[in-house]
Structures are given as C-alpha cells and as structure tokens.
Amino acid sequence: MASIVFPIESMGNNTKDICSETIWDARIKKVWAHWKKVGEPKLIVAPMVDSSELPFRLLCRKYGAEAAYTPMLDSCIFAENEKYRSQEFTTCKEDRPLFVQFSANDPDTLLEAARMVEPYCDYVDINLGCPTPIAKQENYGSFLMDNLPLVKSLVENLALNLTVPVSCKIRVFPDLRDTLKYAKMLEEAGCALLAVHGRTRDEKDMKNIRANWNAIRAVKNALRIPVLANGNIRHMDDVIQCLEETGADGVLSAETLLENPALFAGFKTIEWASGEDGNQDDRLYQADLVIEYLKLCEKYPVPWRIIRDHVDKMLGEWFRVHPHIRDDFNAQSVLSFEYLYGMVNRLRDVGVVRPVYVKNI
Ligand SMILES: Cc1cc2nc3c(=O)[nH]c(=O)nc-3n(C[C@H](O)[C@H](O)[C@H](O)COP(=O)(O)O)c2cc1C
Numbered sequence: 001m002a003s004i005v006f007p008i009e010s011m012g013n014n015t016k017d018i019c020s021e022t023i024w025d026a027r028i029k030k031v032w033a034h035w036k037k038v039g040e041p042k043l044i045v046a047p048m049v050d051s052s053e054l055p056f057r058l059l060c061r062k063y064g065a066e067a068a069y070t071p072m073l074d075s076c077i078f079a080e081n082e083k084y085r086s087q088e089f090t091t092c093k094e095d096r097p098l099f100v101q102f103s104a105n106d107p108d109t110l111l112e113a114a115r116m117v118e119p120y121c122d123y124v125d126i127n128l129g130c131p132t133p134i135a136k137q138e139n140y141g142s143f144l145m146d147n148l149p150l151v152k153s154l155v156e157n158l159a160l161n162l163t164v165p166v167s168c169k170i171r172v173f174p175d176l177r178d179t180l181k182y183a184k185m186l187e188e189a190g191c192a193l194l195a196v197h198g199r200t201r202d203e204k205d206m207k208n209i210r211a212n213w214n215a216i217r218a219v220k221n222a223l224r225i226p227v228l229a230n231g232n233i234r235h236m237d238d239v240i241q242c243l244e245e246t247g248a249d250g251v252l253s254a255e256t257l258l259e260n261p262a263l264f265a266g267f268k269t270i271e272w273a274s275g276e277d278g279n280q281d282d283r284l285y286q287a288d289l290v291i292e293y294l295k296l297c298e299k300y301p302v303p304w305r306i307i308r309d310h311v312d313k314m315l316g317e318w319f320r321v322h323p324h325i326r327d328d329f330n331a332q333s334v335l336s337f338e339y340l341y342g343m344v345n346r347l348r349d350v351g352v353v354r355p356v357y358v359k360n361i
Contacts, residue, residue, distance in 0.1 A: 028224045031192045034165055035226050035249070038097040038122045041066035043239065043264040046195075046230060046254035047101040047127065047169065050306050054090045055296035057098075059289070060257055064264030067097040069169075069252070072127045072141075075102040075113035090300055091120050099167060101125040103140040105150065107157035114158055123167040123193060126154055131171065131201045142171050142201040148182065152189045159190020167193035169230070172215045174200050183219045194219065195228040195252055206231075206255060216246040228252055235268045258313040260357055261289060267357035270317065282359035287344045289357070290314050294340055304335050311340060318347050325350070 045052055045060045047069035057068040070089060077084045091098060100121040104110035114124040128151060130141025144151050158166040168191045172179045183194060196219050198211030211231020220227040229248035233239055234256045242251050253263060260269045267284050290311060297307050312319070312329070319326035325347055332339060 031165065031225050034122075034192065039066065040249070041097055042243070042250040043067075044228060044250050044252045045069060045257060046252035047072055047099070047125070048254050048258070050309065051258060052254075053302050053306055054092065054095060054300045055293060055302060056261065056310060057095055058092075058296050058300070059261045059293050060264065061094070062292070063262035063289075064266070065257075066264070067099065067122075067250075068095070069099040069101050069125060072101045072103050072130065073113070075104040075110045076106070078102065078113040078116070079109050085116065087303070089117065090302075092300065097122040099123045099125045101127050101169065103127045103130065103135070103138075104154055105139050105144065107153045110154055111157050111161055114162055118162055118164045121164060123165050124158060124162060125167045125169060125195075126151075126158070127169055129169050129171040129197050129201075131204055145171070145173065145182070145201060148185060152185060155186055155189035155191050159192075165192030166190055167195065169195040169197065171197050171199055171201050171203075172212060172219075176215055176218055179215055180218060180222050183223055187223050187225050191225065193226045193228065194223065195230055196248075197230040197252075199231055213242060213245050216248060220247045220249075226250070230254070233263075235263060236266050239264075258310070259316060261293070261314070262357050266359050268359075269357065284357040284359075286314060286318060286357065287348055290344055291341070294337060298337060307340070308335060315344075315347070322347060322350055 043064055043066045045057055045065045045068035049071045052069055052071050057065070057070075060068060070091075073088055074084075078089070089100070098121045100114075100117045100123070102110055102113055102124070104113075104126060110126070118124060127141050128144055132141070135141035136143050144154075155166055155168065168186050170182065170186070173182065183196070186194060196216045198213055198216045199206065199209060203209045213229065213232070216227070216229045226249040227246075228250045229242050229246045230252040233242060233251050233253040239251050242248065257263055260267060262284050265284075293310060293314065294307070312326075315326075319329075325343060329343060
C-alpha cells in the first residue's frame, strides 16, 4: 500500500507535492475499495480477551453483527508457540469479515505473527488501547501512547509488508489536539482503518464514564480513512445516534454484547426496553440463545473458562431471580455440556415469564 516508489527527489518542489498527492489519493482510494469489498460493515463485535472467540462471534453474526474482531493475541507468543496459535486463534469460512488483533511492541515480531493470520482475515489490527496493569508492565496497548515513534514503526512495517490492510484501535488523549496528531500520524504511517474508543487511558470505569463521541467526530473529520466509533453502544438507538453524532463509518460494541449478543438484531435487554413487552415475534428467549451458543462451542471447541463466563453473563438476569441455580453453577469446578443444557432446562422449569430480549418497543 505505502510501497509505491516514485522518483520524486529529482523533481522540483511543486511536482513533488503533486506526486505525493497522487500517491496519497491512490492509497486512500485503495483503502476505501477494500472497505467496500468487505461490505462496509457498520455493526461490529469489538475485540474482547477471552470473550470475542469464534463461537461468540458466530452467535453475534447470526444476530446482526456485520464484522468482528478476535480477542487480542500476544504477537510475541503467537509468533513462537504453535499451541498458543491453535488454542487462541480459530476461525471458519463464515467468520468474515474478520479483524485479527495483536498486542505488540516489536515491529518484526508483529509482522511475523501477522503473516500467519493474513490469509484468514480482512484486517490485521494493532491494540493501542489496552489500559491494564499488565499492558503497562509489558509495554503494549495504551502505554504505547508514550512512545509514538514505536507505534509508527509497528504500523509502517505491517503496511509495507502485508497483503491485508492494517487497522488500529486507540483510546483518546485528554487533549483533543494530541488525539488528532496521533490519528493523523497513524493514517500517514499506513493505517487503513481506525477504531476510536472515546475514553482516555485513565478512564477505566466504563459503566460510569461516558465515551467522548465529540472526540471521535473530530478524528473522523480529520482523517480520510474509515473510522469506527467505540463506547456507549448499548442498543440500536445508541448505534443510530452515535453514527449520526460522530459521522463514523461503523460502531463497535463490547460489554453489552456479552449480556445481549442479539443487540445488533435490534433486541434490547429489559433494562433498556420500555413499556409492555413486544409481540411474541419480537421476543428472543435468553435460554434459546445460550443453547445456540453451547452448540457452537460443541462444534468449535474453546476453553471452559470462556464458556463459563459467557453463560454467566447471558443468564445474568435469570440468575438474579434464581440465585440458587447460580450458586450450583458456580460450585461446579468442572463443567460439561450435559450439565449446562440441564441447567438451562432447570431455569426454564422454574420459569421466568418475561423474555429477556425484546425488540424495539
Ligand atoms: C471482557 C472485555 C475484554 C476486552 N478485551 C479487549 C481486547 O482484547 N482488545 C481491545 O482492544 N479491547 C478490549 N476490550 C475493550 C473493548 O473492546 C471496548 O473498547 C470497551 O469495552 C468499550 O466498549 P463498550 O463500551 O462497548 O464496552 C475489552 C473489553 C471487555 C469488556
């Protein structure tokens, strides 16, 4: 993408500007052609460690998600360790468009890892937003905001050497001017799509701190590549409002999807639905969705800890009504599909009349 060579040094300044502009325009055209080729997805499953794995991505896709990110993969371990690769990265032909996300702080190691996944994905993504203590300790994610030359070299190395485009997912700086400089640097380095989580590195309390959609809009206005908005997407009304307010090309949702994987099909959890429950056709039973998820896990195996977390989040509302069933679930040191199908049936038997997911009312 950024590898077009032009003998511009030998030309006058004016010609040099015109040449760079032509190269730049050609690059941007290519970026948008790719975005169109993958279907211009607007409704996207955000990357989630231990949570946006293949069965969950497939479930969300069935219920309206138009693209998905893998969980963050450690590029260093991925490049070296076959067992890690086969356990942590699984996909299938229905699992497209797909962003494969890596954490990284070494351009060559990242490239080595990225080359292994490029045949199976539509973007290789760099995690520039993780704010956790381990990211600080190991110097990746949002802590690379303190070393922008390194970020630049991570992006450039992939953009020059991969056949699939490079995307980045960032958090914002407290000062908008820094965010805009950062975003422009990424675009110039060869980033072909930017997802912006509208919170700063220190804003970790995602339930109580609203994402800054104004900052996302400013980034969208300043860049020529596709920009995705992330933060505060809890139902389809938020999607519509966010796209309108930010002008972004799509949205990512994370935490809400864990509770309600049918968000992008227009379903709301009871918390957001107002008035009476909708028609029978507008209801989706939580138990049915859990069963669908478990069947996908039988087909595409994932570690039990991941299944346990998803079941816990999806059945949260029911568990609150029937805590003894949750206690029994939590007491299982080893899970099995037989136990989980049986538990869902037990919940059905004790009965909760209200459906958990309701279409817009
Ligand atoms: C369980 C969980 C795991 C996450 N893992 C990642 C990750 O691997 N990579 C990443 O860039 N962000 C990760 N995030 C952050 C989300 O992608 C997203 O940026 C953040 O949750 C804000 O979106 P939301 O308001 O829709 O939850 C994770 C979030 C959650 C809740």
